[in-house]
Amino acid sequence: MKALAGYVAGLLFGLGLAISGMTDPARVIGFLDVAGDWDPTLVFVLGGAVVTTFIGYRLVWRRQTPLFESRFQLPTRRDLDTRLLGGAALFGIGWGLSGYCPGPAVASLPGLSWPLAAFVVTLIAGWWLSRRMNPGH
Template sequence: MKVLAGLVAGLLFGLGLAVGGMTDPQRVLGFLDVAGAWDPTLIGVMGGAVVTSFIGYRLVWRMGAPRLEPHFFIPTREDLDVRLLGGAALFGIGWGLSGYCPGPAVASISGLTGPLAAFVAAMAAGWWIARRMGERQG
C-alpha cells in the first residue's frame, strides 16, 4: 500500500509540474532572468504549492498519526553546517544553469535531450557521492 501511495503522489506531483509548465527549462530560466525577459509563471506554481502544502499539513497533523506508518518521522536537526549549505549552493547553481531541479527532470525524462541526460547523470552522481560521504561519517 505504501508503494501505491508513493506512486500516486509521484504521479500527481509530476502532473502538477507538467500542467504548470515546470518541465520546460526555458520557463524556469526565464523566471531567473529578472533583468531580461522575465517570466513570472513560476511564482504562481510556487504559490499554489505553498497554499496546498499549508492546507495539507494542517489536515495531516489533525490525524495524529500517518495512515501507513506508526508515527510521523520528523527531523530533529536544526543546525546549519557546511554540507547543508554546500548542497544548497550546488542545487541552486545546477538549477540556474540547467533550468531543471530533480522533480521536473524526472517528469521530463520521456522527452530525453542531451542537456537533460547530462543533468540526470550529474544528479545521480551527486546522490551517489552524498551517500558515500554519509556512510563515511556514520
C-alpha cells in the first residue's frame, strides 16, 4: 500500500507539472530572465505549492502517526554547511542552464529530446557521484 501511495503521489505531481507547463524548460528560463522577457507563471505554481503544503501539513499533523509508517520522520539538522550550500548552488546552476529540475525532467521523459537526455545523464552521474562520495547515505 505504501508503494502504491507513492506512485499515486508521483503521478499527481507529474500531472500537475505537465498541466502547469513546468515541463517546458523555456517557461522556467523565462521566469529566471527577470531583466528580459520575464514569464511570471512559475510564481503562481510556487504559490499554489505553498498553499497546498500549508494546508496539507496542518491536516497531517492532526494525526498521531502517518498512514503507512509507524512514526513521522522529520529532519533534525538545522545547520547550513558547505555540502548543503554547494549542492544548492549546483542545483540552481543546472536548473538555470537547462530549465529542468528532477521532477519536471522525469515528467518530460515521454518527449525525450537531446537537451533532456543530457540533463538526465548528468542527473544520474551526479547521483552516482554523490553515492560514491557519501557511502551510507
